[in-house]
Amino acid sequence: MPLVAPTAVYRFSAGTIAETPDLLAVEEPLEIxxxxxxxxxxxxxxxxxxxxxxxxxxxxxxxxxxxxxIVHARGEILSARHCSREETEKGNVIRVELNPDVQLDWARLDRHGITASNCGVCGKTSIDAIRTSCPAPVSGTFRLDSATLRTLPDQLRTQQQAFAHTGGLHAAAFVGANGQLGPVREDIGRHNALDKLLGIAFWNGNVPVARQAVLVSGRIGFELVQKCWMAGVPMLIALGAPSSLAVDLAREAGITLVGFLRSDRFTLYTHPERVLDAELIAR
Known part of the structure; x- marks a missing residue:
């Protein structure tokens, strides 16, 4: 299934209207x-x-x-695949087979239902449940200097192929200590793009993600910080703004939070010590 879909639109410009082809970001349900x-x-x-x-x-x-x-290690997964076309339409169902030893608390999982593409964690009960399942605060020696940080927006823009056609997709990418982007994943949902990215690390046995930062194209809400904490990500960088709850959780989690990243500026919200020349910012 493609990432983009063609459509016809009417564009108004310079006092005239013309029908032209356009591309839209595809949005489809996925049942897990x-x-x-x-x-x-x-x-x-x-x-x-x-x-x-x-x-x-x-x-x-x-x-x-x-x-x-819900799972904590690759060994808890036996397989993950799309259900056959005979079972479902359009390949929109994934079945994940868990190891027989995995115990599920369905009462705790009841909050999972239909999740909109912009939805993350909802409700105090859910937030408290997630806090109790997060690991110890993130530590380690990962660092990025300010000059390297400021190269990331241009790097990400060149990798957002579907966004270039639609303007309607979020992106998440790993960033190495050398400032180079690793895998990039796009999705209409911010939390989906991040789950796709962290799913790579989980399946490859690379969690906690101690030697890479995560870069996202939009704003940072609580749920993005929570996901990075679960994965042990030391630094979360965004082109947009964080929420107050995101900053509070990043501080608690030991995660360096960077927002409003541009080629000439950025804002450090928590744990600035991971930016090598943070002392210059403090002056």
Whole structure:
């Protein structure tokens, strides 16, 4: 399924209207189903439906399960695949088979239902549940200097292929200590793009993500910080603004939070010591 879809639009410019072709970001539902239980009594149950841009669906499902604290290690996953076309339409269902030893607390998972493409964590009960499942505060020696930080917006822009056509997709990318971008994932939902990215690290056994930062194209809400904390990400960088709850959680999590990143400026909100020349900013 493509990331973009063609349409016809009417453009108004210089006092005239003309019909022209255009491209839209695709949005489709993805249902995540879990297969679980002992080998002689396997059960299947839907967990969540998220509105997403198709592509890298397995990474999305695995990243979602990991960052929500449902699974903690690759060994807990037996398989993850799209259900057959005979079972579903359009390949919009992923079934993740869990190891028989994995115990699920369905009462805690009840908050998962239909998740809009812009939705993350909702409700005090959910926030408290997530805080109790997060690991210890992030530590480590990862650093980025301010000159390197300011190269990232241009790097990301060149990698956002679907965004260039539609203007309607968010992106998330890993950033190495040398300032070079690693994998980039796009989605109509900010949290989906991040789940796709963190799903790569989870499946490759690279969590906690101690030696890379995460760069996102939009704003930072609580749920993005929470996902990065679950994955042990030391630095979360955004082109947009963070919320007050995001800053509070990043401070608690030991995560360096950078917002409003541009080629000539940025704002440090928490743990500035990971920016090598932060002492210059403090003057």
């Amino acid at each position: 189903r879990l297969g679980y239980g002992p080998a002689d009594d396997r059960q299947q149950r839907p967990l969540a439906v998220t509105m997403r841009t198709p592509g890298h669906d397995v990474e999305l499902a695995l990243g979602f399960l990991f960052t929500e604290g």
